[in-house]
Amino acid sequence: MATKLVIFDCDGVLVDTEPLTDVVLSKKLTEYGLPLAPSEIPGLFRGGTIQAVGEEAMRRGATLPDNWLDDLYAAVFDALRHDVPVIDGVFDLIDVLDGAGIGRAIASNGPVAKMKISLTPSGLWDRFAGRIYTGHHHGPKPKPDMLLRIMADAGVTPDETVMIDDMPAGFNAAKAAGIRCFGYVADGDPDRVNGTGAVPVTNFDQIALALDLR
Incomplete structure (x- = not known):
C-alpha cells in the first residue's frame, strides 16, 4: 500500500540535540550525587523519558531534589537555545x-x-x-x-x-x-x-x- x-x-x-543534552545530564546528575561523564549517558538513559532518567538515577544512588525535573529542563532548554x-x-x-x-x-x-x-x-x-x-x-x-x-x-x-x-x-x-x-x-x-x-x-x-x- x-x-x-x-x-x-x-x-x-x-x-x-543529544550531545548537548548528554552534557547537561552529566552535569546535573553529578550535582545530584551520581557522577557520570557525558559519554556514559547514552547507554544508560537515551530513548526514554526524563522521568525514567530520574528513576534510574535514583536506583543508581542519586538524590534528587523536589524540583529536579524543573531544574533539569531549565538547564536543557538553556543549552538548546543556541543553534542546534x-x-x-x-x-x-x-x-x-x-x-x-x-x-x-x-x-x-x-x-x-x-x-x-x-x-x-x-x-x-x-x-x-x-x-x-x-x-x-x-x-x-x-x-x-x-x-x-x-x-x-x-x-x-x-x-x-x-x-x-x-x-x-x-x-x-x-x-x-x-x-x-x-x-x-x-x-x-x-x-x-x-x-x-x-x-x-x-x-x-x-x-x-x-x-x-x-
Missing part, C-alpha cells in the same frame, strides 16, 4: 515527501516546549506546525498510543504509515502500532534495532529509495 504519512522522532532524527544542528538530509527528505504529497508528523517523548526551542531556529517547527505530538500528552514511546493518535488524526492506516526513529523506544512503539519503521543508526550502533523489526538506515536517501521516491 502507498505511503501517506511519515512520522519522525525529534531528537536524533530531526535535530542533533539539523540532521543531514532532513530537509531533502521533507522536500521529497512534499513533492509526493506524503504527510508528516513528529512523535517525541520530549515536551513541546523543548521541541519548539530546538526546532524553531532551522524552520522545522513551522514545517511541522499542527502535527507535533508529545508523549507527555499522548503516552510515551514505547507505548503505541501516540502513534495511533497521529494516524487517527491524519486519517491513515498503519499500512499507509512509516516511522523514523533512532532508539528502541520508538522502534518498539512502531512495532506495537503495526507501522513500518526505519531505525536511523548513523552513529554506528545498528545492534539496537535487533528484535524490534526496524530496518536500519544510515542516511535519509536510503529511506527515500525504500519508499520509491528517488
Whole structure:
C-alpha cells in the first residue's frame, strides 16, 4: 500500500540535540550525587523519558531534589537555545515527501516546549506546525498510543504509515502500532534495532529509495 504519512522522532532524527543534552545530564546528575561523564549517558538513559532518567538515577544512588525535573529542563532548554544542528538530509527528505504529497508528523517523548526551542531556529517547527505530538500528552514511546493518535488524526492506516526513529523506544512503539519503521543508526550502533523489526538506515536517501521516491 502507498505511503501517506511519515512520522519522525525529534531528537536524533530531526535535530542533533543529544550531545548537548548528554552534557547537561552529566552535569546535573553529578550535582545530584551520581557522577557520570557525558559519554556514559547514552547507554544508560537515551530513548526514554526524563522521568525514567530520574528513576534510574535514583536506583543508581542519586538524590534528587523536589524540583529536579524543573531544574533539569531549565538547564536543557538553556543549552538548546543556541543553534542546534539539523540532521543531514532532513530537509531533502521533507522536500521529497512534499513533492509526493506524503504527510508528516513528529512523535517525541520530549515536551513541546523543548521541541519548539530546538526546532524553531532551522524552520522545522513551522514545517511541522499542527502535527507535533508529545508523549507527555499522548503516552510515551514505547507505548503505541501516540502513534495511533497521529494516524487517527491524519486519517491513515498503519499500512499507509512509516516511522523514523533512532532508539528502541520508538522502534518498539512502531512495532506495537503495526507501522513500518526505519531505525536511523548513523552513529554506528545498528545492534539496537535487533528484535524490534526496524530496518536500519544510515542516511535519509536510503529511506527515500525504500519508499520509491528517488
